[in-house]
Amino acid sequence: MKKSVVILLLIITTLTICFLFSTHVYAENETVLDNETESQLVEIKEKSEKSLEYYKEKYGSDAYGMTAYILNIISMYSIPLCFLGIAISGIYQSVIGIRKLDVKEKGLTLMVTFITVLVICQILPLAFAIVVKFGRG
Numbered sequence: 001m002k003k004s005v006v007i008l009l010l011i012i013t014t015l016t017i018c019f020l021f022s023t024h025v026y027a028e029n030e031t032v033l034d035n036e037t038e039s040q041l042v043e044i045k046e047k048s049e050k051s052l053e054y055y056k057e058k059y060g061s062d063a064y065g066m067t068a069y070i071l072n073i074i075s076m077y078s079i080p081l082c083f084l085g086i087a088i089s090g091i092y093q094s095v096i097g098i099r100k101l102d103v104k105e106k107g108l109t110l111m112v113t114f115i116t117v118l119v120i121c122q123i124l125p126l127a128f129a130i131v132v133k134f135g136r137g
Contacts, residue, residue: 004113064132071125078121085114
């Protein structure tokens with residue numbers, strides 16, 4: 001369990017460093033986006049703002065709306081990441097684990113961890129909606 005948390009933190013750290021590096025490189029080059037790319041970015045931004053406003057309006061509060069929006073994003077992005085983790089853990093368990101028993105156990109542990117994270121990420125928005133809608137009165 002500790003190893004999977006460390007791996008998850010390493011992935012998040014790597015993605016953050018890549019994002020910061022790409023932003024820094026973009027600032028150094030000071031290149032201007034072409035009109036098509038800029039219009040696509042504006043469309044994505046407007047779609048995100050509309051979605052955020054929808055959740056704020058649906059839940060009647062900025063805090064609840066922002067939380068629901070973030071949980072929705074987590075729910076969407078957890079599916080491919082967890083399936084990737086399940087596939088990697090399956091490789092550990094079945095392919096590499098044929099010769100090494102400790103690697104086979106590691107694969108099983110990783111698979112259980114990723115399935116648990118997937119289930120939690122998919123149920124959390126539903127639980128939040130139920131608690132906010134029926135718990136507030």
